[in-house]
Amino acid sequence: MAEYEFSEEDNKTFDLLSGALRRFALTFAAFAVLLALMGIIWIATGMPRPAPDSSAGVDASWLIIVVYVGIPATAALAVMFLKPLENLKRITTTEGQDISELLAALDDLNQSFGLLRIFVAVLFIVMITRVAMLFF
Amino acid sequence: MLIVAGALLVVFAHGGETSRAIWYAGIPAIAFIVLGFVCYQPVDNLKRVTSTEGHDILIMMIAMKDLRIAFATGQVIIIVLIVMAIAQISWMLGF
Numbered sequence: 001m002a003e004y005e006f007s008e009e010d011n012k013t014f015d016l017l018s019g020a021l022r023r024f025a026l027t028f029a030a031f032a033v034l035l036a037l038m039g040i041i042w043i044a045t046g047m048p049r050p051a052p053d054s055s056a057g058v059d060a061s062w063l064i065i066v067v068y069v070g071i072p073a074t075a076a077l078a079v080m081f082l083k084p085l086e087n088l089k090r091i092t093t094t095e096g097q098d099i100s101e102l103l104a105a106l107d108d109l110n111q112s113f114g115l116l117r118i119f120v121a122v123l124f125i126v127m128i129t130r131v132a133m134l135f136f
Numbered sequence: 137m138l139i140v141a142g143a144l145l146v147v148f149a150h151g152g153e154t155s156r157a158i159w160y161a162g163i164p165a166i167a168f169i170v171l172g173f174v175c176y177q178p179v180d181n182l183k184r185v186t187s188t189e190g191h192d193i194l195i196m197m198i199a200m201k202d203l204r205i206a207f208a209t210g211q212v213i214i215i216v217l218i219v220m221a222i223a224q225i226s227w228m229l230g231f
Contacts, residue, residue: 020207
């Protein structure tokens with residue numbers, strides 16, 4: 001049975017989505033590089049100077065969390081969000097398997113958002129701990 | 137989850153009571169809440185693909201457009217975080 005074929009207008013939507021997704025993933029990659037740079041500077045210069053208002057809760061431990069959770073998480077997310085691009089591209093460049101390609105892209109996107117969910121959950125736990133520390 | 141995480145960051149920023157705490161927690165808080173709302177739109181449409189009949193492709197295309205907006209918003213938010221990371225690096229280097 002022949003598969004549904006997306007129209008030219010639909011293909012434009014997929015092209016725009018691919019572009020947005022590519023830019024999003026590459027920006028994530030740039031952020032991961034910056035966090036890695038921050039980590040290198042931190043290791044090279046020792047513990048960062050305590051903030052003048054360290055009671056504000058912005059201190060070395062916050063930076064440690066950002067660097068050690070942030071670097072692997074952002075790097076992994078950048079790679080994961082690049083994965084659906086190939087299938088999205090094939091929707092517009094090939095014929096006869098548009099729905100299969102779309103489902104494969106959605107499956108990859110689901111995995112990427114699954115990883116993002118784990119990252120947000122970790123951040124969530126860290127923040128609950130920090131907020132609890134502010135009040136208790 | 138993003139919206140709740142953003143709300144928690146608001147509490148965190150408020151607890152800090154200084155401009156630095158507001159900078160580090162307040163801005164990501166707003167970013168998380170905005171991203172949470174933007175991501176909710178395609179989710180709603182994707183849900184409708186499975187729960188309704190007869191307009192699956194049309195609803196799917198609307199979801200794809202919403203997803204594009206979500207990624208574009210996400211990119212802006214990450215750029216804001218990049219600016220904050222650059223500010224942090226400058227602070228660490230003593231500039």
